[in-house]
Each structure stands twice: as C-alpha cells, then as structure tokens.
Amino acid sequence: AQSVSQHNHHVILSEAASLELGCNYSYGGTVNLFWYVQYPGQHLQLLLKYFSGDPLVKGIKGFEAEFIKSKFSFNLRKPSVQWSDTAEYFCAVNEGTSNFGNEKLTFGTGTRLTIIP
Amino acid sequence: GAGVSQSPSNKVTEKGKDVELRCDPISGHTALYWYRQSLGQGLEFLIYFQGNSAPDKSGLPSDRFSAERTGGSVSTLTIQRTQQEDSAVYLCASSPRRGGGYTFGSGTRLTVV
Numbered sequence: 536a537q538s539v540s541q542h543n544h545h546v547i548l549s550e551a552a553s554l555e556l557g558c559n560y561s562y563g564g565t566v567n568l569f570w571y572v573q574y575p576g577q578h579l580q581l582l583l584k585y586f587s588g589d590p591l592v593k594g595i596k597g598f599e600a601e602f603i604k605s606k607f608s609f610n611l612r613k614p615s616v617q618w619s620d621t622a623e624y625f626c627a628v629n630e631g632t633s634n635f636g637n638e639k640l641t642f643g644t645g646t647r648l649t650i651i652p
Numbered sequence: 653g654a655g656v657s658q659s660p661s662n663k664v665t666e667k668g669k670d671v672e673l674r675c676d677p678i679s680g681h682t683a684l685y686w687y688r689q690s691l692g693q694g695l696e697f698l699i700y701f702q703g704n705s706a707p708d709k710s711g712l713p714s715d716r717f718s719a720e721r722t723g724g725s726v727s728t729l730t731i732q733r734t735q736q737e738d739s740a741v742y743l744c745a746s747s748p749r750r751g752g753g754y755t756f757g758s759g760t761r762l763t764v765v
Contacts, residue, residue, distance in 0.1 A: 539694075569753055579743070579756040625694065639685060639708060640754070644694035 537562040539626055541643035548616055549651050556611040556646050558600075558626030568609040569627040569640065570600055579625070585609065596620070621650045654678075656757035658744050664763045665734055673729040673760045677746030684727050685747075685754065686719055690740040698742075701727065703749075734764045 540559045548554060560566065570582040583594025590602040600611045609626060627640040657676040665671050677684050686698040697711035701721045712718070716734075721727040731738055741761050745754035 541694075571756075578758040579745075579754075581753045581755075584753050627695075639697050639700045639711075640695075641697070642687075642695040644692075 537628055537630070537641040539628055539641050539643035541624075541626055541646050543646045544644070545647045545649070547649045547651065550618055551615050554611070554613040554616045554620070554648070556624055556626075556648070558609045558611065558643060560607050560609070560626075560628045560641075562607075562628065562630065564630060566628050566630060568600070568602060570594065570598070570609075570611050571625045571627060571642075572622050573625070573645075574622045582611070582624070616648075616650050618650045618652045621648060623647050656744055656746050656755050658742075658757035658760050660760055661758060662761045662763075664765060667736060667764055668733055670730065670732045671734055671762065673731075673742050673744075673762070675727045675729070675744030675746075675757060677725065677727070677744070678748075678755055679725075680748065681746035681755075682724070682749045683747045684721055685745045686727070686729050687743045687745065688740045689743055689759070695743065698729070731762075734762075736764045738762060739764045 538561045542557050568585040571579045572582045573579045582598055583592050583600055585592045585602045593599045598613050600609050602609050623645045625645045626643040629638045629640045659674045682703045684701045687695040689695050699719045700708040716732045719729045741759040743756055743759045745756045747754050
C-alpha cells in the first residue's frame, strides 16, 4: 500500500524567507504527485501536480516542486514566502495510470505553515 | 454548478443517530470521492465512484458507513448509529475523466455529541 510522509508538522517562517516542505512516498511503481493547499477557512485547492516529463513542476503563486525518483520525494519550495502563504499544505500520491490522476489519492498528514509578517 | 457543493456545511448529531451527507459534483465530472479529515490527521480515503463502475469502498471504516451515487451525479454518504469517533470533516471531491486532479468541496463538519 502507498503511504505519504510529511515530516514537518508545523513550520514557522518570517516573510521573505525561503521555504521547503518535505514529502516522501512509498510506492515502487509509476506515480502521480500532487500538492494541495488549504487556506484558513477555505477548501482544499490544487497547488501543483506532476504526471510525467520535467521533474521540476511550477505551480500557482510562485510554488514549485521537484520529483526525485531515486529519493521517492516531491518537496515543495518557494524562494520567498508571503504572509498570505499561511495555510496547511498536503502532499498526495496515486498510482500512475493513463487516467492522469483520476484515481484515489493517498494524502500525507499535512504541514501547517505560519508566516510571521 | 461551478464547484463541488456539499450540504450541510455543519451537522451536530447525537450519538446513535443516523446522518446523511450530500455531495453535488461538478457537472460532467465522472469520478467522485469521499474523504474524511480528522483533527491533526491527513485526509483518509473513504469511497470512490467512477462512472458506472462498481465503487471502490475499500476505505469505509465500518459497515455503519455507506454511500451511493444516483444517476452518475449527486452522492450521499450515510453514517448509521453515529459514534463520537465519527466526528470529522467529510470532504467530497470530483474529477473529470482525464487530467486536472480533484476539485474539493468545502466539506461537512460532523460533530457527534
């Protein structure tokens, strides 16, 4: 069975600091990888996704993530965070199929990010 | 509609009562998912509907939980004889046949007292 680990439970940063949130998964086959964000009081939104191709994926709001197959990792990065990035971030994975993510996802437990102005 | 709609947004129920949670997916999305989000936990998969195929019920935690999807659109998640450990936010998501990932609803916050 798949599992997703997000080792950082709560990260606190000052504005303009650089961000990297860890995500590791356990599945030996082809995977699709996702990062979702949940802003306070809002529903989960897709931040970025990786299906195939360039392992460096760019998402919305200046976020990017790099798929490193040898490390089973898909870490989320942003060079300079803003107060508005305060949210909970979830990494998710499913088995890679031709349906491009139209299958059940396994989620990590989430990382709460707090940005101090 | 424009997004995934869930109702009610909040539900408080007494232990032992049955509850029904509703999800109205994005029109044309063939896949519908139910997840549960408990405090301090990640999202726990419950059930997945894909078109006319038999649903994947592998995540349902007990036989008190069931779900149906009528006409390939609206879905209802039913919890019978609710217990306090059922308290959580129940999230519904839908996705198109190919590509795009999920679109989540705002969830139903269930509190069992």
